[in-house]
Amino acid sequence: MMEFNFAGCWALFVKEVKRFYSVAVQTIFAPVVSTLLYLLVFGQVIDTQIEVFSGLSYSQFLIPGLVMMAILQNAFSNTSSSLIQSKMHGNLTFALLSPISPLEFYLAFIGASVIRGLAVGAGILIVGMYGFGITIDSPAWVLLFAVLSAAMMGGLGMLAGILSDKYDHLAAFQNFIIMPLTFLSGVFYSIHALPGIWQTVSHFNPFFYMVDGFRYGFFAQSDVTALMSLWVTSGFLILISSINLILLNKGVKIRK
Amino acid sequence: MSSAVQFQQVAKQYGDFEALKGISFEVEEGSFFGLLGPNGAGKSTLINAMSGLLVPSSGSIKVHGHDVVQDYRKTRRLLGLVPQELISDPFFNIRQLLELQSGYFGIKGKSQKLWIDELLERLALADKAESITNELSGGMKRRVLIAMALVHKPQVLVLDEPTAGVDVDLRHTLWEFAKELHQKGHTIILTTHYLDEAEALCEKVAIMQRGEVKALDTTDELLSSHPFRYVRVSVDEESAPLNDQLQSRLVESDASGYLFKLEKDMGMSDMLGMIHQSGISVKDIRSRDASLEEVFMELTGAAQG
Numbered sequence: 001m002m003e004f005n006f007a008g009c010w011a012l013f014v015k016e017v018k019r020f021y022s023v024a025v026q027t028i029f030a031p032v033v034s035t036l037l038y039l040l041v042f043g044q045v046i047d048t049q050i051e052v053f054s055g056l057s058y059s060q061f062l063i064p065g066l067v068m069m070a071i072l073q074n075a076f077s078n079t080s081s082s083l084i085q086s087k088m089h090g091n092l093t094f095a096l097l098s099p100i101s102p103l104e105f106y107l108a109f110i111g112a113s114v115i116r117g118l119a120v121g122a123g124i125l126i127v128g129m130y131g132f133g134i135t136i137d138s139p140a141w142v143l144l145f146a147v148l149s150a151a152m153m154g155g156l157g158m159l160a161g162i163l164s165d166k167y168d169h170l171a172a173f174q175n176f177i178i179m180p181l182t183f184l185s186g187v188f189y190s191i192h193a194l195p196g197i198w199q200t201v202s203h204f205n206p207f208f209y210m211v212d213g214f215r216y217g218f219f220a221q222s223d224v225t226a227l228m229s230l231w232v233t234s235g236f237l238i239l240i241s242s243i244n245l246i247l248l249n250k251g252v253k254i255r256k
Numbered sequence: 257m258s259s260a261v262q263f264q265q266v267a268k269q270y271g272d273f274e275a276l277k278g279i280s281f282e283v284e285e286g287s288f289f290g291l292l293g294p295n296g297a298g299k300s301t302l303i304n305a306m307s308g309l310l311v312p313s314s315g316s317i318k319v320h321g322h323d324v325v326q327d328y329r330k331t332r333r334l335l336g337l338v339p340q341e342l343i344s345d346p347f348f349n350i351r352q353l354l355e356l357q358s359g360y361f362g363i364k365g366k367s368q369k370l371w372i373d374e375l376l377e378r379l380a381l382a383d384k385a386e387s388i389t390n391e392l393s394g395g396m397k398r399r400v401l402i403a404m405a406l407v408h409k410p411q412v413l414v415l416d417e418p419t420a421g422v423d424v425d426l427r428h429t430l431w432e433f434a435k436e437l438h439q440k441g442h443t444i445i446l447t448t449h450y451l452d453e454a455e456a457l458c459e460k461v462a463i464m465q466r467g468e469v470k471a472l473d474t475t476d477e478l479l480s481s482h483p484f485r486y487v488r489v490s491v492d493e494e495s496a497p498l499n500d501q502l503q504s505r506l507v508e509s510d511a512s513g514y515l516f517k518l519e520k521d522m523g524m525s526d527m528l529g530m531i532h533q534s535g536i537s538v539k540d541i542r543s544r545d546a547s548l549e550e551v552f553m554e555l556t557g558a559a560q561g
Binding site: 003005006007008010011012014015018019022023085089090091093094095096097098099100101250251255256 | 328333346360362
């Protein structure tokens with residue numbers, strides 16, 4: 001029977017949560033505030049001019065997208081920055097010397113990234129609910145997409161952390177891959193507002209399905225079917241997890 | 257006696273560079289074993305392969321009969337490694353680090369808290385327990401690494417150059433602690449550049465060079481099998497120059513005299529005869545067997561040439 005070191009996995013998960021919580025101003029409150037600035041700027045300026053989905057103000061349309069964007073970016077940051085810092089300071093050695101398996105290592109890191117993503121997302125959502133009267137059509141659907149998407153981005157962050165040898169590599173990953181894909185995922189607009197070719201291109205962006213599926217949980221309206229978004233998001237989560245587990249099992253760039 | 261660690265044809269390659277060239281030897285359970293060699297000999301590579309920090313290209317390593325790749329959970333519970341590089345963690349204090357490390361091994365409870373307290377006390381870290389490692393000196397960081405390696409009470413303790421850059425006081429504390437663990441039955445594997453330490457502590461020694469084991473024997477046997485002994489001749493300030501016979505045996509000289517290397521089968525009377533012929537004015541003569549450092553230099557120096 002396959003052994004699972006639950007205690008070890010839990011300890012590493014707790015360590016990762018405590019790590020980001022110990023600098024909560026930087027890891028939770030700052031992203032909440034900076035994301036709300038988008039809401040302030042875009043929401044207030046454009047609110048009266050655009051109606052993306054029927055019966056919704058632009059601010060109301062925007063909020064789920066911003067929540068998901070924050071979840072994605074912070075889940076990514078948590079694993080990637082923790083891993084590269086651990087590599088730089090050398091303290092990754094402590095976990096590598098312990099009887100924690102690659103799967104347990106992966107689950108602990110991803111679990112912590114989901115917690116951070118949800119914490120930041122919840123901060124923005126609370127403002128959206130109380131400040132802009134946004135309601136949730138299906139809380140279970142919203143939670144499901146939030147967890148799956150955060151886990152996928154946590155996995156992508158781990159991949160970036162494993163492959164990066166220095167902060168510069170990680171910054172390139174973040175600025176040239178994560179940021180463009182996030183901004184072009186339909187956070188600020190419906191893809192139906194785009195010209196034909198860009199609508200097609202958007203369908204190749206996995207982040208689009210995360211944002212669209214998440215938004216469906218709020219309004220029961222979306223650009224593509226919610227089931228389609230669920231399959232794409234789950235598929236990417238499985239793909240990224242598989243790549244990570246292969247790399248961790250081989251010890252690529254970690255066990256040299 | 258059964259073996260604590262077994263290396264079988266362990267090789268590690270980085271591209272064209274062979275860091276380990278099929279290393280095979282055993283470390284007996286309960287022994288104090290020295291792994292010596294110049295920089296780049298492959299000592300740390302071998303230790304890291306044993307601890308799971310790197311994956312060997314071929315061969316196998318067993319700790320108490322368990323393979324370090326296939327059965328890594330068991331071997332990592334059996335091994336405690338004090339790595340060569342200093343490690344820091346800016347987020348947690350020393351006590352938290354020790355508790356987290358215990359958690360990775362699934363160890364918790366009151367007895368573990370007492371063991372952590374004991375480690376902090378024994379390694380003179382008790383007053384720094386609430387400090388983060390970034391605030392500590394190099395010597396203190398080294399103590400933390402030792403505590404981290406011992407937190408799960410491993411059977412085999414591996415010390416990779418633990419006294420590099422530490423003061424005399426810590427060095428003394430560390431060796432007393434290591435000797436105590438050894439007396440309790442733990443196997444200790446040590447790499448160090450301080451060969452006098454290895455000579456004093458290790459029962460058996462392997463000397464590595466360029467990824468190979470050049471010598472492997474008990475420390476006593478290595479010292480006694482060395483073909484030379486050493487004669488220290490103290491001279492008056494104004495002394496005659498050495499003749500060719502003495503010159504060929506000269507190891508080093510300073511203002512107070514000379515150190516000569518003699519074949520063991522050469523009698524002291526022959527040496528005295530050479531000194532007499534040379535006409536140097538002798539104040540004192542002392543003869544001694546080779547030290548581990550001289551054995552080491554002979555083995556590794558000869559191979560380099």
